[in-house]
Amino acid sequence: MKASAVQIRAAVDAPKPETRLYLFHGPDEAGASDLAARLARALGPEAERIDIDMKALREQPGRLADEAASMSLFGGVRYVRVQGIEEGAAEAVTLLLNAERAGNPVVAIGPGLKASGKLVKMAIAAPAAMAHACYVPEGVDAARLASTVAREHGLRLTGDVPQRLASASGGDRAILAREIEKLALYLDAAHDRPRDADGVALDAIGADLNDVELHHAIDAVIDGRVADIGSELAHLSEGGGSAIPLLRQLARRLMTLAELRSDMDSGISSDEVIEKHRIFFREKAAYSRALRRWNSPQIARALDRVRQTERALMHSASAGEVLADAECTAIARAAARARG
Incomplete structure (x- = not known):
């Protein structure tokens, strides 16, 4: 079923056994992660989490249903989490929803999924699933x-x-x-x-979120200004900025750019696209430059790399801020070579 914000919060705070799948899609990945965390808290501090990635779902579509039906070694509560779920998981989700039993809930986060896509439509149509679109609040x-x-x-x-x-x-x-x-x-x-x-x-408390430094660093990445990216990242770090906000804001810029570029690919001029999407007047020049430089496949690859880097940063053994700096530099270099 399609769940509103009120419905999904109530559902994850008091999960029902008959709900097999919670699918969170849309650009607000942080909001989706928050809902997943609320579900985990509702299941209790002893709940065991099983992580499955897209590679595993493509190679073994039946694994999702198997994990959902499996019992913990000690009989405790379990749940399955899929980060970055894509349309390629349709077979795995079909097997999950059609399985005879599935006692462990599955929470899947798909910021790249479209509401018109097969996976979201499947979850909306299924009585045992809940689909919720997560958008950045404004x-x-x-x-x-x-x-x-x-x-x-x-x-x-x-x-x-x-x-x-x-x-x-x-x-x-x-x-x-x-x-x-x-x-x-x-x-x-x-x-x-x-x-x-x-x-x-x-x-x-001096709540300074480094808006200016963050904006300049992202502009340098998107513009492909390799000579400037090092100093911009240094300014951001000196001002107390951190990697996660940088990567998330960069991902949002790329998602907006992807929407604009998609309209251009259908035959609309860049000026018309910018007006259609009501881009803030101070950002029009930057988006115009980016649309001349980037094409849709390049934007998709960059967005995928940013998301992978953010997930890598979540691991305790990661290289931390260095990963974000290296990825921003790599994307800036790719942008310098790109010509949309």
């Missing part, structure tokens, strides 16, 4: 998200603080959560000791 929704996350940390945001936090984080839940955690620590807030957080408190 405007009132973003401010409401800031207030919701703050309440989880014992904070009551007052005045224009919700809007300021929402605007500064650009709808990125990871950045938003980080700033709210800093604010809660500063005010010594918690569930059992709630605190009011006003503009004075926000100013006091």
Whole structure:
């Protein structure tokens, strides 16, 4: 079934045995990951997580259904997670939904899936599945998200603080959560000791999300300015920027660019495409340059590499910030060679 935001939050907070698949698609990968984490919390701290990647699903389509039906060695709760699910998993999902039994829920995150694609339609049509589109919150929704996350940390945001936090984080839940955690620590807030957080408190923690540095670094990558990328990344690091926000904002830029380029491929001029998508006037020149430089396959490859790098950063044994810097440099070099 197709689930609204309210329905999916209720579903993951109190999972039902008959729901075999939770499919989260759309560009807000951070939001999808948050929903997956809520499901994990609802299943309990002892729940065992089984990770399956797309390579395994292509080679062994039946594995998803097998893992969903398998019992833990000690009889505990299990669930299956698929990061970066793609249309190529259709056979695996079909086997899962048609299996005689499947006691372990599957949560699948597919930021690259389209609502019109086969996989999403399959999940919407299936009584044993829930599909939810995750979009980056904007405007009132973003401010409401800031207030919701703050309440989880014992904070009551007052005045224009919700809007300021929402605007500064650009709808990125990871950045938003980080700033709210800093604010809660500063005010010594918690569930059992709630605190009011006003503009004075926000100013006091120096909530500077490095918007300018982040924007300049991403511009250098997309423009293929290899000579500048090193200094831009250094400025970002000096200002307290980190790899995850950089990669997520870069991914969003590439996704927007992919949408624009897709319209161009159908015969619309770059100027018409930019007007159609209501690109902010200060960004029109940058998008115009990028559309002349990048073609659709190149954008898709770059986006895939950015997502793979972010996932690699999540592993405790990763090289950390170096991975992001190296990938940004590699994409900048590819952009320097690219001609859309």
